[in-house]
Amino acid sequence: MQVALVHDHLNQIGGAERVLKSMLEIYPDSPVFTLLHDEKRTGSWFEGTEVIPSFIQRLPASQRLFKWYLPIMPTAIEELPVGGFDCIISSSSALVKGILPPPQTLHVCYCHTPTRYLWSNTRQYLEELPQRRMVKLILPFLLQRLRLWDWQAAQRVDRFIANSRFVASRIRTYYQRASTVIYPPVDVDRYVPTNDPIEPFYLLISRLRPYKRVDVAITAFNKMNIPLVVIGSGEEAARLRRLAGSKIRFLGSVDDTTKAWYLSHCRALIFPQEEDFGITAVEAMAAGRPVVAYRAGGAPESVIEGLSGTLFEHQRWESLADAVIHFDPTQFDPARIREHAQQFSRDRFQRELSQFVDQSWKEFQEGKGRV
Numbered sequence: 001m002q003v004a005l006v007h008d009h010l011n012q013i014g015g016a017e018r019v020l021k022s023m024l025e026i027y028p029d030s031p032v033f034t035l036l037h038d039e040k041r042t043g044s045w046f047e048g049t050e051v052i053p054s055f056i057q058r059l060p061a062s063q064r065l066f067k068w069y070l071p072i073m074p075t076a077i078e079e080l081p082v083g084g085f086d087c088i089i090s091s092s093s094a095l096v097k098g099i100l101p102p103p104q105t106l107h108v109c110y111c112h113t114p115t116r117y118l119w120s121n122t123r124q125y126l127e128e129l130p131q132r133r134m135v136k137l138i139l140p141f142l143l144q145r146l147r148l149w150d151w152q153a154a155q156r157v158d159r160f161i162a163n164s165r166f167v168a169s170r171i172r173t174y175y176q177r178a179s180t181v182i183y184p185p186v187d188v189d190r191y192v193p194t195n196d197p198i199e200p201f202y203l204l205i206s207r208l209r210p211y212k213r214v215d216v217a218i219t220a221f222n223k224m225n226i227p228l229v230v231i232g233s234g235e236e237a238a239r240l241r242r243l244a245g246s247k248i249r250f251l252g253s254v255d256d257t258t259k260a261w262y263l264s265h266c267r268a269l270i271f272p273q274e275e276d277f278g279i280t281a282v283e284a285m286a287a288g289r290p291v292v293a294y295r296a297g298g299a300p301e302s303v304i305e306g307l308s309g310t311l312f313e314h315q316r317w318e319s320l321a322d323a324v325i326h327f328d329p330t331q332f333d334p335a336r337i338r339e340h341a342q343q344f345s346r347d348r349f350q351r352e353l354s355q356f357v358d359q360s361w362k363e364f365q366e367g368k369g370r371v
Contacts, residue, residue, distance in 0.1 A: 193288025288334030
């Protein structure tokens with residue numbers, strides 16, 4: 001079976017790109033079709049892989065002004081030359097599910113989430129835009145057109161995979177499609193519990209963007225006067241640093257070794273955002289540390305009360321502070337937490353995805369079509 005992979009855009013290294021990398025380990029000879037490939041940002045991650053970008057790659061300042069090409073992205077996606085393959089696997093949290101494969105080609109979409117700025121987060125997306133008023137007046141009409149196209153694109157997919165039960169419910173709500181849950185791969189072997197004493201700080205790892213709600217954690221830890229270490233960078237960095245008190249330390253972006261040390265030595269990982277799954281939370285568990293997470297999104301599927309952490313109910317500093325004040329990390333067994341994390345391993349992901357694709361291809365050949 002000849003397989004091609006399709007990914008929204010390769011201009012950062014995040015959870016979705018780690019999923020794509022795991023897919024490439026299953027199908028190492030597969031090309032990757034994408035809207036844009038920024039090799040400066042991806043480094044050597046996809047070295048040796050045939051990456052085929054859309055025509056947007058050749059447009060003026062496409063790396064810097066990528067988002068401004070949103071109106072023509074559906075056209076760019078539909079023009080990707082994805083013919084000649086038995087199966088196409090798309091890794092999508094935006095629009096790339098809308099590829100147009102030939103009728104005899106199976107299309108499996110691994111959906112990280114239905115396009116947030118078109119469905120679940122449209123209002124927040126518009127409110128956070130820094131552009132001028134005229135752009136904000138025009139953009140809702142564009143998003144309405146894109147929403148219709150995105151829904152139609154989802155109907156062309158033969159099989160949907162969701163990265164969590166939470167995302168499966170969104171696929172059902174927004175696209176009226178069934179899906180199979182396969183949790184994303186977590187490199188659990190990179191993290192191990194420490195034999196050293198646990199340090200007195202809590203840890204937060206996140207891109208510093210508004211929807212990550214790092215401000216909730218900073219306000220809570222300011223009020224409690226408890227040490228918090230923040231790892232990550234983003235457009236919110238300056239504002240969050242101004243908000244932070246003396247007990248909060250920002251490390252910016254760090255290497256994997258430093259990240260692993262902080263994960264294994266913290267009292268707990270703080271997880272205030274709503275995520276589709278939450279790979280960082282599982283990384284903390286692999287290091288034997290519990291997680292204090294907001295009870296929303298995919299977090300409740302890995303953060304199990306009393307086993308791998310605790311959940312707080314409201315995305316407000318008061319709710320998080322109450323959870324931390326009543327939290328006792330000594331009540332959690334690092335070995336049991338790590339054992340729990342193993343079910344989200346990369347080997348498990350690759351095995352389940354391979355089996356799903358093989359079975360779907362068999363059914364597709366038998367004429368069972370889209371489900």
